[in-house]
Amino acid sequence: MEAKVLTEHYDKDEYRFLDGYKKHGGYQMLEQAFKMQPKDIVEQVKSAGLRGRGGAGFPTGVKWGFLPDNGEPRYLVCNADEGEPGTFKDRLMMERAPHQLIEGMIISAFATGSHKSYIYIRGEYNYPAEVVKQAIDEAYKAGLLGKNILGSGFDHDMDIYLGAGAYICGEETGLLSSLEGKKGQPKLKPPFPAIKGYLGKPTIVNNVETLAAVIYILRDGVEGYRKFGTEKSAGTKLFSVSGNVVKPGNYEVPLGYPLMDLINNECGGLKPGRKLKAVIPGGSSAPVLTAQECLDATMDYECLAQKGSMLGSGAVIVMDDSNCMVDSLSVLMHFYHHESCGQCTPCREGTGWLNKIVHSIAKGEGRLQDIDLILKVAENMKGRTICALSDAAALPAISFVSKFRDEFEFYVREGRSKVKGVSYAEM
Amino acid sequence: MFKLSDSGIEFIKKELERYESKLSAIIPALYRVQKEHGWVSPDAVVFLAEIMDIPESQINEVLKFYTMFNQKPVGKKHVQVCCNLSCAMNGGRELVDHLCKSFNVKPGEVSEDGQVTVTAVECLGSCGTAPMMQVNDAYYENLNHESAVEIIKKLEV
The missing domain is CATH 3.10.20.600 (Ubiquitin-like (UB roll))
Incomplete structure (x- = not known):
């Protein structure tokens, strides 16, 4: 059964606009948040067990807790650089409920003491970005952003920034490099962004869905939020x-x-x-x-x-069963090779070789030893780079080859796919 | 000589003030150039370096890293078809072939009349509505060969 907490009102067009969003309870939790101590909100998010919804699944409240108390300005950045193949949920959230994201962000900013936030949206998401931009304008006009929000004494400015086509900018330090106006290459961690992030200042980077979920942790309380999910995967x-x-x-x-x-x-x-x-x-x-x-x-x-x-x-x-696993892996390896930012040798070279080897098999030119070569190259790409892209390419390659080895062997032996109707497609 | 409209120059000057780091204005500036000219030429980079007071090398670093900036001219209708896994499973690659044949153009090249460029691209975040394409700024989803050709033909640019 579906459990519509975040998406309860996504079927209503009016929900995209301030009035409609408010009609369905929008911005009530922001008012409630302003009556709380910021550190209590952080504790509540921790206790609720919210984990990052962008991919890594890191506990959100714990991440917030890493911010140093050194008086430096803090930034909140929403990662809306949705690029993981197969993922299209953040796009839906921004298109259907831009104010939900904004409310979640203001609450999160208040909890973490940040007075400036950016929503980094992938460049191709032109329409969702336009929807979010209009919502930000509406929020400013209604006094929900800017100085002394709703008379709380809390100031917060929000802006959007469009990427320009790079999967790696979904990695939080790559995203920050891009936001700083540079090529989107990830940075070595530590220091983590919470310590040194955007322009060297303490920065929290959270996914769209993560930030929106904060609203419902306040609304339903820790117990209410934990009504769904498991002990370690709440909500x-x-x-x-x-x-x-x-x-x-x-x-x-x-x-x-x-x-x-x-x-x-x-x-x-x-x-x-x-x-x-x-x-x-x-x-x-x-x-x-x-x-x-x-x-x-x-x-x-x-x-x-x-x-x-x-x-x-x-x-x-x-x-x-109409899919050929060799063909599918060739699509994925082309992607990772294309998206490797190139700064770490195991990833730059490894994704290149994986792409070449898998494509040569898919062309019917593979050798039996190439199958083990895929595993060997992939093993050497794991855990040796600045960011997770190298592992992200290696792990699927290893899983495809080890779980569907018969298809790879058949392709090499016969020079064609084991699955009927599949032929090599040049990328 | 490369030129940008007065409003384009004004836009870039505002972007230089908008962010904490002026380098952050490079991406918006490149978008603006592309919007007016369809692509970002080497002359455009020289021009931007001058008006933004940012070294050419830093502008080139950004230009060459991101795939959405066209470093050569493209057709007025820039058709980008997603060919990542979910789309490949639903005919994305065949759609590229069909569009190339229909508009008599090779992938990534400009049709003779300057109207169409067809490119296979990576995931556009539209996996549940495959196959799909992006033409200039807009997404078109749940396509078949006929509807895709029709959309491109009817589009006014």
Whole structure:
């Protein structure tokens, strides 16, 4: 069953505008937040167990707690650089409920003592950015942004910044480099952005869905928020389901929800006559699950980690038996090679070689030893770089090859796909 | 000689003041150049360096890193078709082939009449409505071969 907490009013057009948003309870929690002590809000977010919804799943309240108390100005940055293949939930949130994001951000800014925030939106999201921009204008006019918000004495300015096409800017330090007007290359951590972030100042970077969820932690209280989800994966989550299902789309369900229910109930199952082959449960960087592994998988951080994959951004890519795993991996490796920022050798070279090797197999020019070479190259890319992109390319490669090795071997031996009707597509 | 409209120059001057770091104005400035000229030429970089008082090398660093800036001319209708996994599974790559044939153009090149460029691109965040394309600023989703051609033909630019 869907559990619409964040998305309860997404079907109403008026919800996109200030009046409509207020009609459905909008900005009431901001007023309540101003009656609280900022540190109590941070504690409440910690106790609620909210974890980052962008991909890494880091506890939000803990992240906020890292801010140093040194009197430096602090920045809040919303990561709306949604680029993880398979993910399209932040776009929905910005298009349907821009004020929800703004309210969540003002509350979060108040809790963390920040007087300036940026919403960094990927450049291709021209329309969502326009919707958010109009909402910010509305909020300024209504005294919800700027000086002395709602008479609270709290000042906060908010602006948007458009990226220009780079997956790596979804990585928080890459995003900050980009926001600073440079190429979006990630920075070595530590120091983490909470200590030295935007222009060297303490900065909190949170995903769109994470910031919006803060509102409902205040509204429902820790217990109310924890009514959904599991002990370690609290609350609801938006899942973007795509691929071979009858009804792809965004679905908000409690964390811990069975993967097969999501596919069969919410998404209408597979197309007639098709069998499930595999699912990528958390965006293209998440190791693939076999159909067998999907049977008892639940959509929470622990279960998917236990299965050697991850919840990631909540992008569920469902693959039926019409897909060739060699072909699919060639698409993914092309992507990571294209998006590697190039500063770390294992990633720059590794993604290049993985792309070349997988494509040579998909062209029918592979050698049997190339299959182990994929694993060897991928192993050497893990944990040796500044950011997680290298691992994000290596892990899917390892999972595809080790779980569907027969398809790779067949392709090498026969020079063609084991799956009927699949031929090599030049990228 | 490269030129930008007066309102374009005024926009860039405002962007230079808008952010904590003036370098942050580079991306908006490049967008503005592209909006007026369709692409960012080497001359445009020299021009921006001059009016923004930022070294050319820093502008080039940004220009060459991000894929949305066209470093060569594109057609008036810049068609970008997502070919990442969810779209590839739903015919994104075949759509690129079909559009290239329909408009008699090779991927990434400009059609003879200067109207159309078709490019295969990475994930555009529209995976649940595949296949899809972006034409200039707008998304078009749930396409088939016929509807995509029709949309491009009918679009007025």
